[in-house]
Amino acid sequence: MVTTSSLNLVFTPTKPTSLSWKHSFPSPFTTANCTRRQNRKAYRFAVFATVLADPKPTVLVAEKLGKAGLELLKTFANVDCSYNLSPEELCTKISLCDALIVRSGTKVTREVFERSGGRLKVVGRAGVGIDNVDLSAATEHGCLVVNAPTANTIAAAEHGIALLTAMARNIAQADASLKAGKWQRSKYVGVSLVGKTLAVIGFGKVGSEVARRAKGLGMHVIAHDPYAPADRARAIGVDLLTFEEVISIADFISLHMPLTPATSKIFNDQAFSRMKKGVRIVNVARGGVIDEEALVRALDSGIVAQAALDVFTEEPPPKDSRLVLHENVTVTPHLGASTTEAQEGVAIEVAEAVIGALKGELAATAVNAPMVPAEVLTELAPFVTLSEKLGRLAVQLVAGGSGVQSVKVTYASARGPDDLDTRLLRAMITKGLIEPITSVFINLVNADFTAKQRGLRITEERFLLDGSPENPLEFIQVQIANVESKFATAISDYGEIKVEGRVKDGKPHLTKIGSFGVDVSIEGSLILCRQVDQPGMIGSVGNILGEENVNVSFMSVGRIAPRKQAVMIIGVDEEPSKKALKRIGEIPAIEEFVFLKL
Ligand SMILES: NC(=O)C1=CN([C@@H]2O[C@H](COP(=O)(O)OP(=O)(O)OC[C@H]3O[C@@H](n4cnc5c(N)ncnc54)[C@H](O)[C@@H]3O)[C@@H](O)[C@H]2O)C=CC1
Numbered sequence: 001m002v003t004t005s006s007l008n009l010v011f012t013p014t015k016p017t018s019l020s021w022k023h024s025f026p027s028p029f030t031t032a033n034c035t036r037r038q039n040r041k042a043y044r045f046a047v048f049a050t051v052l053a054d055p056k057p058t059v060l061v062a063e064k065l066g067k068a069g070l071e072l073l074k075t076f077a078n079v080d081c082s083y084n085l086s087p088e089e090l091c092t093k094i095s096l097c098d099a100l101i102v103r104s105g106t107k108v109t110r111e112v113f114e115r116s117g118g119r120l121k122v123v124g125r126a127g128v129g130i131d132n133v134d135l136s137a138a139t140e141h142g143c144l145v146v147n148a149p150t151a152n153t154i155a156a157a158e159h160g161i162a163l164l165t166a167m168a169r170n171i172a173q174a175d176a177s178l179k180a181g182k183w184q185r186s187k188y189v190g191v192s193l194v195g196k197t198l199a200v201i202g203f204g205k206v207g208s209e210v211a212r213r214a215k216g217l218g219m220h221v222i223a224h225d226p227y228a229p230a231d232r233a234r235a236i237g238v239d240l241l242t243f244e245e246v247i248s249i250a251d252f253i254s255l256h257m258p259l260t261p262a263t264s265k266i267f268n269d270q271a272f273s274r275m276k277k278g279v280r281i282v283n284v285a286r287g288g289v290i291d292e293e294a295l296v297r298a299l300d301s302g303i304v305a306q307a308a309l310d311v312f313t314e315e316p317p318p319k320d321s322r323l324v325l326h327e328n329v330t331v332t333p334h335l336g337a338s339t340t341e342a343q344e345g346v347a348i349e350v351a352e353a354v355i356g357a358l359k360g361e362l363a364a365t366a367v368n369a370p371m372v373p374a375e376v377l378t379e380l381a382p383f384v385t386l387s388e389k390l391g392r393l394a395v396q397l398v399a400g401g402s403g404v405q406s407v408k409v410t411y412a413s414a415r416g417p418d419d420l421d422t423r424l425l426r427a428m429i430t431k432g433l434i435e436p437i438t439s440v441f442i443n444l445v446n447a448d449f450t451a452k453q454r455g456l457r458i459t460e461e462r463f464l465l466d467g468s469p470e471n472p473l474e475f476i477q478v479q480i481a482n483v484e485s486k487f488a489t490a491i492s493d494y495g496e497i498k499v500e501g502r503v504k505d506g507k508p509h510l511t512k513i514g515s516f517g518v519d520v521s522i523e524g525s526l527i528l529c530r531q532v533d534q535p536g537m538i539g540s541v542g543n544i545l546g547e548e549n550v551n552v553s554f555m556s557v558g559r560i561a562p563r564k565q566a567v568m569i570i571g572v573d574e575e576p577s578k579k580a581l582k583r584i585g586e587i588p589a590i591e592e593f594v595f596l597k598l
């Protein structure tokens with residue numbers, strides 16, 4: 001029997017440019033040489049090449065990373081620490097790298113993904129903000145992006161509070177003045193924080209920690225965050241209000257939202273005009289959320305009394321930046337995450353995520369792929385294989401020239417929709433549908449994107465079964481509409497190519513083709529024949545294959561009724577020659593046949 005494996009099918013890249021990894025990515029059609037152990041690994045799932053083969057993968061660390069993270073990476077990969085690369089140097093190096101780790105100082109542009117030649121599997125952001133990574137390009141190239149979302153939260157919050165207090169008491173300006181030999185006590189009279197209203201914009205991890213600390217300083221804290229749960233805010237004693245409300249009430253505003261198209265320059269002339277005169281602003285989020293020229297105008301007019309900024313639209317900012325040089329502005333060079341503790345933490349967090357991704361595990365910190373909990377993955381494992389096989393099978397039944405545009409997938413399950421996450425299954429069906437007919441490499445990251453790009457519409461339906469929802473699924477059906485089939489038997493009564501499969505004893509089985517009920521394990525290569533049900537058919541086909549030295553792994557016949565029509569499915573270990581297939585086709589009782597590689 002051929003061993004079933006999703007391993008190489010799942011992880012075959014388009015163009016494995018690196019010699020070192022080339023043999024780690026076998027052809028999609030050589031499943032037989034995978035071990036069961038590899039299979040289990042493959043089930044841990046399906047983002048990228050998982051084989052821990054020698055030689056090691058190469059990880060390019062493009063910005064300074066904590067020692068503990070580097071040590072961890074070195075246990076698994078060849079680590080190339082090359083800091084301060086120019087954009088061109090990065091693009092040149094990237095084709096030799098399986099993973100790239102950056103902080104906020106490296107722009108991971110579309111060109112980086114294009115120039116990687118398909119080798120780059122994961123970008124690790126050693127920090128939170130991923131606005132320096134072109135996520136669309138990453139997704140289009142099937143490259144996973146992971147970040148380190150938790151380890152620098154406290155550092156960023158503490159820096160926000162440091163800037164808030166330093167700004168209120170003119171610490172930086174007074175320090176510079178004294179060092180310049182002056183003693184200006186009346187010039188640097190500050191303002192008190194206690195009793196003042198602080199508006200936190202972006203009530204996520206950092207924002208809520210800032211709020212907690214500000215309350216400890218005796219401030220009244222309000223927040224705006226369109227996506228934050230009100231009960232989390234209430235638990236800290238913070239009211240969630242609208243953007244207009246918070247900016248018009250606040251004495252101090254602290255920014256903690258990500259830079260996205262929706263937040264870009266959200267602090268502009270209009271927003272400043274609605275603020276209380278003399279408001280003070282802290283930005284430890286991203287420079288791009290503020291229109292910096294508008295802020296200079298607001299500072300000059302006195303609407304904004306002071307600003308304390310850790311981040312800038314352009315980093316480093318121009319030396320003659322009016323904003324940086326403004327006397328009412330306190331600045332730090334993007335130091336929010338720069339504590340010893342946070343840097344060790346993010347380094348470990350990102351190293352673990354990158355290693356996990358290279359091993360094929362779904363990262364818990366994936367930014368551009370669905371996150372599926374480990375226990376769900378384990379349960380869905382055999383259905384993942386089944387999904388891909390059904391996709392591969394169905395698409396190979398399509399007659400040449402008929403473009404596949406509309407695919408319906410039906411999941412029959414006793415589980416309610418909320419208890420069955422089908423994203424992984426849909427991705428694998430997409431992979432099965434697209435990979436046999438193109439050179440595109442599909443994984444969980446780029447499946448939906450690639451389907452859309454190719455005009456392939458995949459609709460999903462649930463078929464709710466009675467009974468115990470112990471098994472996640474009973475069967476999966478894949479139907480391709482509006483196409484001709486090279487094996488007319490595969491066309492259902494409704495005119496679509498239809499294949500249906502189930503998992504039996506942990507293995508994917510084909511249980512229906514067109515309107516014929518069958519039952520064969522889907523593995524290796526198959527010959528499907530429709531014939532008149534008569535004695536001697538198995539022998540006739542078996543003889544031809546034997547004479548051609550093709551090993552038969554199994555044969556199964558499903559029929560409508562004795563002596564009527566039957567479908568014979570033959571599993572073969574080797575691909576029969578054209579001559580052998582022609583001879584099979586010439587057997588008089590064989591009405592049609594097709595050879596499929598799964
Ligand atoms: N200066 C530095 O060194 C550091 C800066 N950061 C920045 O801080 C940001 C926040 O980090 P975390 O709190 O860890 O992320 P987070 O994802 O936990 O929180 C971000 C919050 O912003 C909210 N948000 C999204 N759109 C919004 C909008 N239009 N208005 C208001 N709120 C909105 C989200 O709902 C979320 O609750 C990061 O995206 C990063 O840019 C983070 C760490 C260090």
Ligand SMILES: O=C(O)C(=O)COP(=O)(O)O
Pocket residue numbers: 103104105126127128129130152334335336337338
């Ligand atoms: O984590 C973030 O979003 C940060 O801004 C930290 O940036 P850094 O890693 O210090 O370049």
